[in-house]
Amino acid sequence: MTARHRLTLRSDAAEIVRMTAWIDDLRGALDLSPRTVHALQLCLEEAVTNIVSHALKPGTPQDVRIALWRDRRHMNRGESARHGGVSAA
Numbered sequence: 808m809t810a811r812h813r814l815t816l817r818s819d820a821a822e823i824v825r826m827t828a829w830i831d832d833l834r835g836a837l838d839l840s841p842r843t844v845h846a847l848q849l850c851l852e853e854a855v856t857n858i859v860s861h862a863l864k865p866g867t868p869q870d871v872r873i874a875l876w877r878d879r880r881h882m883n884r885g886e887s888a889r890h891g892g893v894s895a896a
Contacts, residue, residue, distance in 0.1 A: 811876040812836065818859050818869040823852050826873065837877045847875070 814829050816822035827848045834844050855871055863869050 809876045809878055810836075811874045814873045816855065816871045816873070818863050818867075818871055820856060820859050822871070823855060826851060826855060830875070833875060837875065 812833050814826060816826060830844055830848050830851070833839070834841075839847070851873065855873070858871050
């Protein structure tokens with residue numbers, strides 16, 4: 808099974824900085840080109856910003872969870888939001 812790299816963010820747009828640094832740190836583990844890292848950062852910045860701005864109830868602490876993994880041919884990602892505390896894995 809392919810290793811999945813996971814990050815849990817607070818429902819706060821300020822967490823984008825932490826997410827982009829996390830993606831930078833995964834460059835070697837996922838064998839990503841600088842161009843792919845940049846594209847992932849842009850895509851996930853947009854997705855997380857939209858989740859925080861439009862999908863979550865304002866003032867309610869919720870987590871936004873991100874997972875990145877790579878199979879033989881594809882880079883994969885997933886996002887979700889849930890109530891609860893903050894953790895990073």
